Amino acid sequence: MRILRSLAFALALCAPVLLPATVRAQGTTLAAPQAGLAALAARLRALDADGLDPRHYAIPEEALATSDPTLYRAMLANAADAAMVDLLHGRARAIGGRPDIRRDATAHMLEPWRAELASTANPAATLERAALHHPEIAPLRAALAEARAIVARGPAQAIPTEGPHTIEPGSTDARRMPLLRARLAIEEPALAALPAPDPALYDEPLVEAVKRWQAREGYEADGRIGRITLAALNRPLDSRVMQLRANIDMRRGLAAPETHRRIEVNLPHQRLQLLEGSTPVLDMAVIVGRPDRATPLMRVRMNAVQFNPSWGVPERNARQDLLPRFQRDPAGMQARGFRLYGNVDGVRTVVDATTVDWTAMNRNNFPYFIRQDAGDTNALGRIKFIMPNGEDIYMHDTPDRHLFRRPDRAFSSGCIRLERPMEMLDAALSGTPGWDRARAQRVLDSRATSGTAITRTVPVALIYTTAIVRDGGVVLRHDLYNHDATYVRAMDAASTRTRTASR
Incomplete structure (x- = not known):
């Protein structure tokens, strides 16, 4: 299922983009003098500094300014208009499979920009303002220049x-x-x-x-x-260039920042924040899916908490991860709370793992379901935070606390493991009548599996931003799931957005 979804995501991103009528060039003309036109042409040829490819914009050759000034001006207007649209709204705008990227075409209406481009004596300056309209683009653009300098030294x-x-x-x-x-x-x-x-x-x-x-x-x-x-x-070396190109373009044309209480999990940076407006009130390390079991991008709502959960092991985990462990030590697996269930006459029945012929079992022949009892060694720890979705992804505690000391924490099978689950529990139960830390601790201490709905449900966004701006600098993390690479392919494959120039 995830392979099919990833393929659909890549195809959606890479499909040529046909702009709606409101975004197409509206016949922009240029009133700038010759010096202004020359500066504009130079600025267009420098679009690679913005992460764009100047070849996508049919920039006219300088010789045309002498041989056919009218055509030169028309072609330059087309190129400037197309570049400005991409600088304001993003070049890769078909972003299926990326619910973390939320664009709003009305956030930067094109008409005022086009009017300024047509009337100003310095259209290059207008283009530069469009390039820097998001406050994080300037440091990202500086990081891109540095990354390109490193490549040049290779x-x-x-x-x-x-x-x-x-x-x-x-x-x-x-x-x-x-x-x-x-x-x-x-x-x-x-x-x-x-x-x-x-x-x-x-x-x-x-x-x-x-x-x-x-x-x-x-x-x-x-x-x-x-x-x-x-x-x-x-x-x-050029992998950083690719990532920074993607991150610059992803910041173009974004909708206004959300202001409500919410949780954001940045997967490549492997951190979670609970935000009130733009203020983080909780910040912690998380463990995310390893590359072959990527945590999917999604927007969901946390609506319940389960205490002392048991773990119904997904079929893939059972066949790939636990089967070899049962084959090595079936008694030890049972001692750690793993229960084997078989189907007898249509009824799910507990099977003594020590009686199974494990030499006959393999990934293609494993007719059992595995469940792990609640307890200190349970893979979900003592708390599970439920956020209904079609991928069976949730956040949870973990007994493997030592993994949070690792800077690289892509170890899970897709779910999110929390560094400080009790603090998340306090936040989740805030506003739920009758619940506080003391009651929650009593329920945990009971060792019984139980749960409660959350009165004040919390929006949760699993996002993918490899480059974050911090204190004016850029912190770049590895493209863990190759989403940046897919995004850049979409940027480079997007159709050329210029209209036909005429005399």
């Missing part, structure tokens, strides 16, 4: 993955250390000037450079180079 040679599982500080590796130093020097040119008496040694200056790189990328900054860090170092 290319980077891949660091071999063969060798010790983890490269430890102080170790030697004559093959990989020079490549590591060269890779980091692309981002920190000063590193290349530091003395390296032993090029094979993973010395202190190089360790510190790795720590800085890990911190920027959102990994644990310990200087140890394991499988995840090495794979990240080997990503193409």
